[in-house]
Amino acid sequence: MKTRLKFSVTLAAELEALERFESFIIDTCGELDIETHVRDNLTKAVRDVCKTIIDVGYAGLDSGSIIVSMVKQSSNVVVTITDFGNPLDPLSKLMSNVGQAIEDLPMGGFGLAFLFRTMQNIKYEVTQAGNRLIFSHPFQRNKTE
Amino acid sequence: MFPNILRSKPDNEPNREETSLLQIIQDERATVSIRMINNLYEIAKRRIYRGFIPPRLLTAFDINPISWEGLDGNVHVFLDAEPGTSEAKICAKYPWDSPDCFLTLELFDNQFGGIELGWIALANPMSERFSTDVDENGEPTYLGSVRRNLREEERAKDAGYAPGQVRDGMRGSREVFEQLDSFFATLSHPAYFLEPLTYVSAWVFERRGFAYVRGHAMMDEIHREFQPGGKLNDALDGSTPFRQPHQWTTIRGRAWAIHDGILEVIGKRWDKVRMLKRIGYHAHVDTTPDISY
Numbered sequence: 001m002k003t004r005l006k007f008s009v010t011l012a013a014e015l016e017a018l019e020r021f022e023s024f025i026i027d028t029c030g031e032l033d034i035e036t037h038v039r040d041n042l043t044k045a046v047r048d049v050c051k052t053i054i055d056v057g058y059a060g061l062d063s064g065s066i067i068v069s070m071v072k073q074s075s076n077v078v079v080t081i082t083d084f085g086n087p088l089d090p091l092s093k094l095m096s097n098v099g100q101a102i103e104d105l106p107m108g109g110f111g112l113a114f115l116f117r118t119m120q121n122i123k124y125e126v127t128q129a130g131n132r133l134i135f136s137h138p139f140q141r142n143k144t145e
Numbered sequence: 146m147f148p149n150i151l152r153s154k155p156d157n158e159p160n161r162e163e164t165s166l167l168q169i170i171q172d173e174r175a176t177v178s179i180r181m182i183n184n185l186y187e188i189a190k191r192r193i194y195r196g197f198i199p200p201r202l203l204t205a206f207d208i209n210p211i212s213w214e215g216l217d218g219n220v221h222v223f224l225d226a227e228p229g230t231s232e233a234k235i236c237a238k239y240p241w242d243s244p245d246c247f248l249t250l251e252l253f254d255n256q257f258g259g260i261e262l263g264w265i266a267l268a269n270p271m272s273e274r275f276s277t278d279v280d281e282n283g284e285p286t287y288l289g290s291v292r293r294n295l296r297e298e299e300r301a302k303d304a305g306y307a308p309g310q311v312r313d314g315m316r317g318s319r320e321v322f323e324q325l326d327s328f329f330a331t332l333s334h335p336a337y338f339l340e341p342l343t344y345v346s347a348w349v350f351e352r353r354g355f356a357y358v359r360g361h362a363m364m365d366e367i368h369r370e371f372q373p374g375g376k377l378n379d380a381l382d383g384s385t386p387f388r389q390p391h392q393w394t395t396i397r398g399r400a401w402a403i404h405d406g407i408l409e410v411i412g413k414r415w416d417k418v419r420m421l422k423r424i425g426y427h428a429h430v431d432t433t434p435d436i437s438y
Contacts, residue, residue, distance in 0.1 A: 010428040012361035062417055063362035067428060084358040084421065128176075128259050129336035129423045 007031065008069035013050075013058045013083060021050050021068055028070050034077060038139040042070075042079060045115045049081050049133055052112060057085030057131065067130075076120075076136040087126045088133075177332040178254045180231040194224055197235060197328050199320040202248055202267075206239040215241060232263070239270045247315065255338065260329065262339040265321065272313035275301035288342055289404055298404075299386045307345040307397050308404035322353040326424050336423045343415070344400040348438075350420050354427035360418030364432035370411055371399055380410045396438050 009024040011017040022043050029039035050066055058064065067082040116122065119135035182193050200210035203222065208215050213222035219241035226233035232253035236246035251264035277297045279285055286292050288309045301310065329337050338358065341347035347364060357364065370377035371393040380402075381390045387405035392398030403415055 008429065010356050010430045012357070012365045012432075014362045014365070062359045064358045064419070065356040065361045065428065065430065067356060082423075084356070127335060128257065130421070 006069060006071045008067060010065050010067045013054045013063040013066045013085065015051070015054060017066070018047055018050055018054075021066070022047055024068060025070070029077075032070075032072055032077065032139075034139045038077070038137055041114075041118045042077065042137055045119055045135070046079060046081065048112055048114055052088065053081070053083045053085060057083055057088055059086070061085055073136075075138055075140070077139050078121075078134065078136045079119075081133045082130040084130050087131050088124070174333055176258060176334055178231065178258075179226070179233050179252055179260060180229075180254055183226045183230055183233060184228050190226060191224060194226065194233060194235060196331065197250060197252075197324065198222070198237070198248065199317065199324045201320060202315070202317050203237060206237075206247070206270075208237065208239070213237075215239075217241065234264075243270060245270065245274070245312065247312075248321075250321075260332070260334055260337050262325070262337055265318075265339075267315040267317050267321065268310070268312035269315050270312065273304065274312050275304065275306060276311065277301050277309070278311050295386075298401075302387065302397075302401050305397070308343050308400050309346075318349060318353060322422070326422070330424050334424065336421050338419065338421050340419050344403045345396055347418060347420065348396045348400075348433060350422075351428075351430045351432065353422070354429075355420040355422045356428035356430055358419040358421050360420075361430070361432070363413060363418065366411065366413075367399070367403075367408070368433050368436075376410050377402070377407055380407050394436070396433060396436055399436075 007024075007028040009021065011020055025043045025046050026039060029042065034042075046068060050068070053066055054063070064084040067080075069080045069082075071078050071080075115135065119137055122135045123133070125132045125134075182190055185193070195211065198210065203210045203213070206215065206221070208221045213220055215221045217240075221239060221241045222235065222237045224233070224235055232251065234252075235248070235250045237248040238245070239247050245268060246266070247268050247270045249264055249266040251262070253261050253263050255261050275297050277286065277289070277294050280292045280294045281296070284292060286294055289298070298308070306313065325337070339350070339355075341350055344367070347360075367377065369375060372378060373393075377399075378393050381388050381392055383389055385405055387401045388407060389398070392402050408414055
């Protein structure tokens with residue numbers, strides 16, 4: 001019986017870490033018996049967000065950490081990505097546009113179109129404990145269970 | 146009744162602290178600053194700062210965790226938290242008149258509304274003391290950043306101490322950080338911050354659940370360059386007692402080499418590393434996999 005409720009990994013905000021973030025998502029989806037297409041969506045969305053944090057949030061700074069955590073809540077998997085770089089102001093602006101057709105959003109090369117197209121309940125918070133991007137994706141267990 | 150614990154004020158004069166305290170009572174999420182605590186009456190202030198120290202660390206020396214008195218009747222815990230200031234320092238001593246604190250905790254408000262842990266040290270008062278904190282003329286070394294006492298440092302290194310340690314540790318940091326999480330939750334702070342002064346400190350804080358606000362990539366680079374073939378490994382050339390070839394294999398060994406300035410070979414300095422502890426969370430950072438203390 002699987003009893004772990006939450007999975008997380010903390011790595012330095014550097015491009016070399018992207019592959020390890022992807023591996024974390026793949027391994028965790030395996031632990032949680034999450035369907036392949038959901039796993040693939042989560043992997044790409046997390047990679048896009050982490051790359052944006054590295055390229056934009058930590059630009060010009062001595063890179064700190066990025067914390068990616070996943071938790072299963074009923075029929076959703078919820079992902080939280082925390083960082084301590086500069087807040088992603090464009091993301092805050094994009095948040096006010098959620099609900100518009102994706103092709104109408106002012107992405108400007110921000111690289112998060114896939115996130116907005118595939119994920120649900122997207123929230124972005126700037127707090128004393130870091131910048132937090134939270135999103136979820138519905139899932140069903142793999143048929144093997 | 147709560148405002149009665151505030152410091153006295155002339156009648157009818159607006160009291161900023163009272164307003165702040167009322168806000169705390171009315172809004173459970175309002176953060177409490179060190180300045181606000183310091184402005185309370187002495188007894189109220191001490192009640193709050195009492196929650197900062199794990200009781201077991203005091204009772205281990207038969208110090209009463211409430212009165213802060215020892216069996217000898219003397220006060221062993223000293224609080225420096227003056228009204229109007231934004232910093233607090235707690236020092237516990239054994240014996241009460243020792244020149245050194247076995248537990249030191251310093252907190253201060255930062256400019257972003259958060260709280261910084263400015264200093265934390267646990268030192269076994271029964272252990273041998275190495276005077277690495279002062280040079281041969283008795284002048285403070287400020288952790289070797291201003292001047293060094295090379296003879297004492299070499300003795301401390303050989304005795305298994307880390308840079309900056311004048312006495313052996315007390316192995317109580319887990320308790321202290323668990324206590325701090327509770328303390329900061331009480332004050333409604335979701336996180337607190339610190340700057341590790343040495344490589345060993347950063348290693349300890351990783352194990353206590355901290356993440357990096359700045360310097361995570363540098364820690365990865367340091368680990369990489371200490372591997373055989375790396376620039377830091379190559380610089381362990383025996384040129385000083387603190388740069389012996391085997392030192393890359395332990396955290397302490399690396400820390401002494403860094404204390405000796407070895408980071409110059411990768412164009413870095415040990416500064417600007419900043420860490421954060423999120424209350425209730427463990428970040429599980431490990432920038433030195435498979436390296437023992």
